Amino acid sequence: MRRTAEPYKIKAVEPLTMLNRGEREEALKRAGYNTFLLDSEDVYIDLLTDSGTNAMSDKQWGALMMGDEAYAGSKSWYKLERAVQDLFGYDYVIPTHQGRGAENLLSQMKIQPGDYIPGNMYFTTTRAHQEMNGGTFVDVIIDEAHDPSAELDFKGNVDLVKLEELIDEVGADKIPYVCVAVTVNMAGGQPVSLANLKETYTLCQEHGIDVMFDATRCVENAYFIQEREEGQQNRPIKDIVRDMFKFSDGCTMSGKKDPLVNIGGFLAMNDFELYTRARELVVVYEGMPSYGGMAGRDMEAMAQGMYESIDDAYIEHRIKQVRYLGEQLMEAGVPVVRPIGGHAVYLDAKAFLSHLDREMFPSQSLAAALYLDSGVRSMERGIVSAGRNKETCEHNVPKLEMVRLTIPRRVYTNSHMDVVADSVINLYNKREQIKGLSMDYEPPTLRFFNARFSPLKSTLIANEA
Ligand SMILES: Cc1ncc(COP(=O)(O)O)c(C=O)c1O
Numbered sequence: 252m253r254r255t256a257e258p259y260k261i262k263a264v265e266p267l268t269m270l271n272r273g274e275r276e277e278a279l280k281r282a283g284y285n286t287f288l289l290d291s292e293d294v295y296i297d298l299l300t301d302s303g304t305n306a307m308s309d310k311q312w313g314a315l316m317m318g319d320e321a322y323a324g325s326k327s328w329y330k331l332e333r334a335v336q337d338l339f340g341y342d343y344v345i346p347t348h349q350g351r352g353a354e355n356l357l358s359q360m361k362i363q364p365g366d367y368i369p370g371n372m373y374f375t376t377t378r379a380h381q382e383m384n385g386g387t388f389v390d391v392i393i394d395e396a397h398d399p400s401a402e403l404d405f406k407g408n409v410d411l412v413k414l415e416e417l418i419d420e421v422g423a424d425k426i427p428y429v430c431v432a433v434t435v436n437m438a439g440g441q442p443v444s445l446a447n448l449k450e451t452y453t454l455c456q457e458h459g460i461d462v463m464f465d466a467t468r469c470v471e472n473a474y475f476i477q478e479r480e481e482g483q484q485n486r487p488i489k490d491i492v493r494d495m496f497k498f499s500d501g502c503t504m505s506g507k508k509d510p511l512v513n514i515g516g517f518l519a520m521n522d523f524e525l526y527t528r529a530r531e532l533v534v535v536y537e538g539m540p541s542y543g544g545m546a547g548r549d550m551e552a553m554a555q556g557m558y559e560s561i562d563d564a565y566i567e568h569r570i571k572q573v574r575y576l577g578e579q580l581m582e583a584g585v586p587v588v589r590p591i592g593g594h595a596v597y598l599d600a601k602a603f604l605s606h607l608d609r610e611m612f613p614s615q616s617l618a619a620a621l622y623l624d625s626g627v628r629s630m631e632r633g634i635v636s637a638g639r640n641k642e643t644c645e646h647n648v649p650k651l652e653m654v655r656l657t658i659p660r661r662v663y664t665n666s667h668m669d670v671v672a673d674s675v676i677n678l679y680n681k682r683e684q685i686k687g688l689s690m691d692y693e694p695p696t697l698r699f700f701n702a703r704f705s706p707l708k709s710t711l712i713a714n715e716a
């Protein structure tokens with residue numbers, strides 16, 4: 252088989268350094284065993300997130316100089332607006348500083364106390380905004396999405412039976428919209444098929460319910476459609492993206508992921524009345540409707556990045572780099588969420604550390620152990636991320652208990668992936684030695700960001716030299 256390489260060459264580099272083991276131990280202690288609290292200087296390969304960590308192209312860096320920093324009516328805004336309209340087909344766009352700014356506006360405008368918001372698995376910030384506005388998130392993803400070993404092409408699909416049952420039970424007037432994430436972050440970066448998007452949209456239309464996409468990783472989703480869905484193989488990614496969005500009434504977007512920038516986002520829709528309200532609200536939370544929390548240069552870079560993201564060669568390499576890491580781990584027998592998703596490889600921490608109870612925070616422990624082993628930073632995506640139940644105050648115990656190795660776009664080479672694979676495999680071979688953690692400090696909302704832990708026994712990895 253002929254091998255392929257990165258579809259770009261490197262023009263600027265940022266040196267990496269690695270602390271020694273003793274220094275990593277100290278850094279981890281200072282961070283309360285929470286990888287979110289590590290200083291980036293203490294990290295060797297940073298796989299915490301693919302959010303805002305993208306490398307920009309020469310064209311994007313050039314575009315920064317073209318930013319129109321006018322307070323109102325910036326021409327950079329019109330460029331971004333046109334890009335969104337062109338690529339996604341929506342009529343109206345409201346800029347926001349990042350994805351959660353758009354989630355805030357959408358949730359405030361559409362959700363009334365007592366409403367239900369179905370979605371294909373929760374996302375932390377999305378659900379937080381829904382709940383802060385008195386809504387209740389209802390998971391309507393297919394059951395297989397909660398099973399790390401279920402091999403399905405479109406594991407992010409909406410379960411139409413679950414959705415219809417909810418509509419029957421609570422009534423369409425209690426459902427302001429359905430939130431469909433493409434791809435599904437918390438399921439392992441799993442895609443939704445075009446057919447499922449169509450069916451979901453049709454069902455919602457029958458009941459007069461809007462469909463709002465969480466479009467954050469929509470280009471990655473389009474790649475999986477091109478690769479896996481019948482009849483889509485020879486179509487350009489741009490056309491598939493456009494087709495996906497036909498099955499929605501609007502979207503929230505974090506520009507920090509697929510649009511290939513470090514900050515930015517937007518809310519888009521076809522409904523003029525909703526757009527008018529959003530223009531009123533955006534000035535309270537983000538800024539003028541012609542910048543919404545972004546500098547003119549950010550909007551230039553994002554408009555350019557959006558076009559680069561739909562380049563077929565770029566997106567193929569992107570998905571295949573993530574898969575390259577995942578396949579090395581699978582070959583070594585490391586339990587990972589299957590199939591490998593779009594933005595990250597997810598370790599199945601429940602299977603990896605089967606000797607730890609859920610309340611010993613296996614994913615948090617594994618993320619800490621990985622940092623200790625090699626300076627690789629990953630993210631807990633399990634019981635800590637899931638927070639507590641609003642009513643019972645018990646931990647939400649999600650079926651998936653995972654550590655996410657998230658690959659920033661255009662930042663690392665496959666050699667970095669090899670180093671990460673070696674470290675994970677090394678840990679897997681001595682997994683019984685990894686101890687659990689206890690939580691010493693627990694913030695009331697989105698606790699995973701700032702929580703602090705300590706090892707249950709005196710060291711995180713027993714018998715470690
Ligand atoms: C699926 C998904 N939706 C929404 C968001 C929110 O975006 P942002 O980080 O730009 O606020 C993120 C990341 O945070 C995400 O991964």
Ligand SMILES: N[C@@H](Cc1ccc(O)cc1)C(=O)O
Binds near residue numbers: 376657
């Ligand atoms: N959306 C980003 C940043 C983020 C991380 C964790 C969160 O729970 C919320 C936001 C990500 O998925 O990496």
